[in-house]
Amino acid sequence: MEKPPRLLSHHLLLKNRVYEVTLNCAQLTWMKKQRVSRTLQKSCKVGSVCVPVCEILAVREADVEGRGKTGGRWQRLSRRPAEGYPYAFTVSYVERVKQHRWRCRDVTFQCADRAVRQQWIHSIRDQLSKLTGRPRHLLVYINPHGGRGRGKQIYEEKVAPLFSRASISASVIVTERANHARDHLKTDADLKKYDGVVCVGGDGMFSEVLHGLVSRTQRDAGVDQNRREQRLVPCPVRIGIIPAGSTDCVCYGTVGVNDPVTSALHIIVGDTQPLDVCSIRHADALLRYSVSLLGYGFYGDVLTDSERRRWMGPVRYDVSGELVGKDTLRDRKGLKTFLAHNYYEGTVSFLPATDVAGSPRDKTTCRAGCSRCLKDSQAYGTGNCVRGRDQGGDWRVIRGKFLAVNAASMSCACPRSPGGLSPSAHLADGTTDLILVRKCSRASFLRHLLRHTSPQDQFDLSFVEVHRVRRFCFTPRRSERQGDPVCSSWNCDGEILPHASVDVGVHCQLIRLFARGIEDIATP
Template sequence: MNVEGDAKHPDSSLQFLTNKAVVTLQVKENFLHVRCLKKLNPFDPRPFSSFHCNIYLCDILSTATSESEWKVHSKVESLNTANIGSLLHSTASQCKLLLVHIAVKSKGSLWKLQTLKFRCKNTRQCSAWSTYLNENITTSLGRRSVSRPKSLLVFVNPYGGKHKAVDIHKHIVTPIFNKAGIRQLVVVTEYQNHAKEYLKTADLGKIDGIIAVGGDGMANEIINGVLIQVQEKNNISLDKPPADLSEACPSFVRPSIRIGVIPAGSTNCLSYVSQGFDDPETAALHIALGAEHNLDLSSIHDRNGAFQRFSFSMTSFGFYGNVLKLSERMRGLGPSRYDVAGIHSFLHQCSYNMKVWYLPSDTPVDIANDRTKCRYPCNTCCLDKLSDFEQTMSNGDVCSKPSPILSGPINTNFFNNAVHYEVNSNSEDGSQITLGAKITSQTECFESTKSCDNANGNNKWQVTEGKFLMINSALMSCACSRCPQGLSPSAHLADGNTDLILVRNCSRADFVRYMFSHVGKANRFRFPFVEVYRVKGFRCEMPIASSSVTCEQIDIKQTESECSRTSSCWNTDGELVPDPNIHVWVHKGLIKLFAKGIDQK
């Protein structure tokens, strides 16, 4: 047997009894090797090799022992026990159970908790094996810089989604955390922003992570609460002068604490994008195993530089803003309120006159034709530096398959006769304008005096304006069970960019076709009224004029002035930002998430 660390050697020849075979255990090269000595069913046609298995130590949550009765199947009694050794000769009625709790990747990439039971007559050696395995698990995790949580602050939202958060926490999350030896401080939220207010003054030094049992709204509360507390402790103002926001990305301190989400809400976008499913058991196992992934956030400020909030997924103005604004008055309908609000917003379709500035990404990508997706291990998200554990995974030393125990901007040519301008930033009043040739995109260029996150000096602010049905910013793909590909399928979790999607005014029929393109695998950017840019930041401005809003109506008696009074707002992670004039900057990997990322298929 290979000895790791200073752990005491248990007997490698010790025989254990499972439900199907007599086996021995051995730890070698970060794996627990289970080897079959004898099949309990002599008529089983499967070869001995099918009973062997190798369990990756980092997939083991913990091991333990318990007292058990010595139960032998009737088929075992008929065996020639001399061929097995002394395992079955004892007449003692008591034995020890060695319990090995492991995370198993099942079909469809879901993760399940499985407990392997090994019976043994030698109670002292069985306990020694449990201690030995736990010590080797700790050693293996340390070599890969994997830090598993030992104490978690858990927020449970009993009102979100289908009101199942309490049951999910009690029957799915708690058993997994108990087996992993994780202590929990549970707070059941009682009102909106309860978690956010709690975290502003909470002592975060005694916990290893914060978990949201709820939806994206609860996750947004926790992320904002943690970041606000950290910035205040470091004397960093959240509010920024508007002039500074127009020039460079503001800097914020990155919290050391990790955030996790157990999906129990209506859409569960964050869980779906970081795991591939909105499955509570998979999420709980990733947290218990200490999986970690960086997550981009965006900071949102209003026109005066006043901080509004941090966002992790979608920030949208227009249609989605109207849906959220209306759905907030229909919370009694549960998740179906979004369908009702969506139909109402579609029938009252409005377009908004907006001016949008954006700073293109340092690595332009043709997003419409980009087929790459954020999959673990993602070289784009880990471009700066891979951790030792991620490097090992990337080099193929650790397989992402189940454990062996298992069975740039797009030019749509939509506009004609547009004029290209370039403003000389060296001019004090910005009055030096060079008139260029007519092009097919209504675009202006403004040179930036500073840049965001290692941007080169050639980056220029771009600006476009017109009437928009929607302005969407997708920090991630924003996929969910209703929209499996998301708003922008090629967006990444931690590349320091957001995909800015501009949906200009179009007919109601065209808008329906665009919305239905999100249901399947159709290219949602191949519409003449849709533009998409990968950017590091943007800002929007709505001109103060009576013609800022235009409405189409279907048997609805609503005047334009009435629609102006019910102007849209920003929907950011399911939370409202009322001011249409905002600054948005992307912060690369500002938070650490308990997540592994979606596995390659």
């Protein structure tokens, strides 16, 4: 493949050394010049740094007296400018550090001519203006009470300065009650003014934005969400997540780390990651949407026990042991729920995804630019969902006694469980991984739970089976009255559903995030 033609190339000063700096439409490169022979006055290129243009955040002038201007404030350069190079400009760009973290780095070049400096600034800004996927105006919701109550502080100290540097304007709303963001998006927000919606908080805050945005999109398109036969319309506005909650499962599963700065930089560069959404219905009425975990039995019981201790704050998760179905294991491994060892009878019917190439046990992982998600979504169609039991495919029916019935639409990984609940689940292929854990001994169930934090195959057990499905239904054998000991509750992304009998369908790539999926290599 031919390299793009050079737009600019000059010898510039960087930290009192001369570099050859080159710009084309794809990347900015600087290479040190080193003398080989004083007699021949020849030079060679030693080392190089290449920054993709799409990962440049901004460019600005630097003062001739050795100060760089950033957001209206002056910043001293690391060294005094050498004579003959009195003009300078600073480029801010993305640098990858350890564990999938990104940081904003500055490099300041000095040049001999004012016109050369202006040429560089103009050319870089011109290339940035051609990146049409970058947001310019954002609607930001901050949950001031989520996690340890640091959402507002995280945004103001770590995120807002980066948005300002990248010339992104933000309309900020600090939520005052539960579902404030959801209700505002449904009715009041003028979404045409914004290039994206950002939530600062945990998974609960993301869920509010998800429900508000999906509901608003369907209403504007005249789609009745309660009707199974209706195809949902994909949301046109991307969602950004700034992790600031007790759990940040969705952020971890789409970026690879729960770090506010990294997430802010993904938003600034305009990354896009499609995401499947499950709709959960009961008796032809929509209950909720889900993007990560839908769990009945063990995970539902853990959440129910946790909700009784909500007054305790984040410490309640250590008492219950599980982090409401997102962190697969905490220090005490859901001790109370585990010792109760409740099992539930019911019928699971599902439509296997026989038209996809992979399986939940194929050891592949969904990564940035996943070709499998691209291929399967093109074949299946965005927003699509299997509408009826008689429309395509052969349904399977399983009856039995279950300790857990789980559906993972993503890996549900977290720092304590890097593999997650279903390590090979894909983000955007139009499927969910249905995991059935049949009644077994406490010792056997403990083996299964412990495998969530180890490299062992957690599905390689006789009482566990997993299926990649397009749609599934669950019906309890007996009464589903609330509080009935023979019936559990569903844990839907950390919220309790009011019914145990559910019909779940997967809508392929219904929403898009400001993310790119987990990159294969995170170089320090």
